Amino acid sequence: MIQGYDPRTGEPAGDPVPETTDAEVDAIAQAAAAACGPWEQAGPDGRAAALEAVASALDGAAAELVAVADTETALGTARLTGEVARAIGQLRHFAGAAADGGYADAVASPGGDGVPGLRRVNRPIGPVAVFAASNFPFAFSVAGNDTASALAAGCPVVVKAHEGHPQTSVLTARIVTEALAGAGAPAGTFAVVFGVEAGVRLLKHPAIAAAGFTGSVRGGMALAAICAQRPVPIPFFGELGSVNPVVILPGAAAARPGDIAAGYAGSLTLGVGQFCTNPGLLFVPASGGERLLPAIAAAVEASAGGPMLTARIHDSFSASVAELGARPDLAELAEGQPGRGPWSATPVVFRTGLAEFAAGLPGLAQEQFGPAGLVIIYSSVSDLLPVLARLGGNLAGVVQADETSAADMELARQVADVFARTVGRVVFNGWPTGVVVTEAQHHGGPWPASTAPAYTSVGAAAIRRWLVPVAYQDFPDQLLPAALSAGN
């Protein structure tokens, strides 16, 4: 049984949810396979209408969803209300993408003179397994971005719910299933399974054609290995760990120490630090940063901790912080106010020098999931650049510069050039947290940020993960699929 807990008390919350049995997983996977044809044939407009119906149903149940999720995650009603709205927005975004049909990328190369004519179009890859995240009970969970984008692409979806919010998952699944059925989606288009074993069995099932995952490096690599070792290997799109380096340039450090310190502490402690875009590494100049370090210390000291999502996440964070605290090459810069309850995390920031940091790689560049940061003091950007290049792939990298300083802007160019090769998103004078859902978004990056660096798990291009091309050679119009026969 999967038991949810209230992170504020550590006590069980809601009824336990049974783990999905082997026979149930097999039946769900087979139903998804059977739904492939009908769901594709529902067409762009049919799928768009069904996604709109899901969005509306979630909207109607938003208050109930937030209440259940708040009990299971302690993320707070404000954040969770916003996250339900985000999930609804994502569903509507992909409903629009489905209706638009541009994802089909239809292209024709006319033949002639003995050269065959070809028309190519993207088709759904088949049933998709989605592994839900702990830290986004709506936006990256049962009805999250992977589900929305895969359904829009024409793929049936089977979600493996996260153990951290079982009742939220049950409720969301019921709403989604009913809305899809009401909109005429074929049976088998959507289902949820519960339990780690059920998730592994699902991933190994011959009917599953691709998988999406948001979570830890260790969990993601284990699932990636399963996908690679299947008798028929399948694509695995994992969004894994990230430390999201932030570089404060000398001009910026001198010009606005208070803003930077406040922005950093806010980004570090947002959602109790439980974001894959958390600013784990902050590079601060030795010269120019005289007022910045005290400002950071003050901002962190004023920040407050809170309950983490699960006991496991809390224990892992506590162990990481203890390990960092025991290192002779790090010193504690500041600690925030402790949160309440047994699973609470206290914000903490360590400091070290660039040489010590470089000597501690790759260990010091590993993600600590929670509100723990490391400030690294550098003497010159020319020393810093090769160290930045040695960090693993990251979802985001930030450079903070004084736009009125020509020296800062030239250094920013150099830092951005390194980030362009090592992170998925480069941010100027901002913070890594906050990933907007727009056409140009790229939420991915080189390993370990992602297992598939060409793909994004947020934004319009996320639908591309669930599509494969097929080319038709010398086909008569009457036999072509609709996306190709209408012309092009």
Place this chain on the structure above:
Amino acid sequence: MIQGYDPRTGEPAGDPVPETTDAEVDAIAQAAAAACGPWEQAGPDGRAAALEAVASALDGAAAELVAVADTETALGTARLTGEVARAIGQLRHFAGAAADGGYADAVASPGGDGVPGLRRVNRPIGPVAVFAASNFPFAFSVAGNDTASALAAGCPVVVKAHEGHPQTSVLTARIVTEALAGAGAPAGTFAVVFGVEAGVRLLKHPAIAAAGFTGSVRGGMALAAICAQRPVPIPFFGELGSVNPVVILPGAAAARPGDIAAGYAGSLTLGVGQFCTNPGLLFVPASGGERLLPAIAAAVEASAGGPMLTARIHDSFSASVAELGARPDLAELAEGQPGRGPWSATPVVFRTGLAEFAAGLPGLAQEQFGPAGLVIIYSSVSDLLPVLARLGGNLAGVVQADETSAADMELARQVADVFARTVGRVVFNGWPTGVVVTEAQHHGGPWPASTAPAYTSVGAAAIRRWLVPVAYQDFPDQLLPAALSAGN
């Protein structure tokens, strides 16, 4: 040492080529890493000019290249002359793609009202390892499609030469290296390594960011596993095995048995059957096919074999044919004329019924690399469809129908619908061999046709394998890369 052989005699041809040492592989990989920045900064026009220079240099040396390759492969001067032209055409195609810049897929999402603005662009993934194929000494070898597309994308390339044509590889490499240097490409942009161990070391080198491969399922899966198990996993784009099922519908079988038989025998024996698009499985109707089977037998009997590329390929083919010949569920339909020399293959076609074939899956749907075919006699298309759906992924699938027959066209729709889910390219009234290089081409397909079903190894979209996106958030114009700063 890598010794080339003349397949017509089995005797050594040309001097042996030394295997690349560990130290040399490391130096080559590091030089490729060092070339990343300069080669990207050469810009679309600079790279286009360099690729044009390579194309012109190969054109100037075409006769010499063909002569060396004919000695090492016995593919014949006509085919090889065409293949050099194809390789040159591919280089020019990707020179055009580089200059055009559309591959950058630049897109902007303006911000405002607290929403950050984003601009996304594709960048080169980094140094690419290319594993050359045995059966295309030019088009999928040292200066083949993987090399051309990766260089165009802005990636340095290190080719692992195929053991089957070492002198052809040495000569091609010299021409490419000199042409690139003459065009001002940075040192390290291109190199070739020799030997299986060198190839494995190359693939494991931290500097390598992605790999392309054309070859067998076994070889490809071994390399894919190496890529997945690296400390930093990298994308692997393998084009593996394929049996390319061909379905002859009753109307077509009745209307043009002679044409079909001639087309089949021609496609099966082209290049001594050594194509990944060879028509390994031919499905023939029991009713309507009365004249087709004898016509096929006659066409195959009139066809001629020839020397295979390597002793290993020959031995493997001989063993496969012996194994098929010994099966009680298959009967020999026809045998062609033997070729000459110790490594010669003789065309052979077996026959069986649909039920026997289905019972023999998946073994009977495995690729036999060479001029061996299996004709499967089916009673009804409704029986055939589920069997087609059980075949593994294939590069191509063919349906042959009588366009004047409404019954055939309806059946063709049903067959094409199955193929659309199981093959990369569906051909109407043609043959699977012959893969044109055009915008709409898709040479890939579900596993084992490809290890990355969203990608093609032929045609304009092949460049996408070597690109990864990066998004710039709230960046000032002056710091954006050229592809983004000019507007968009």
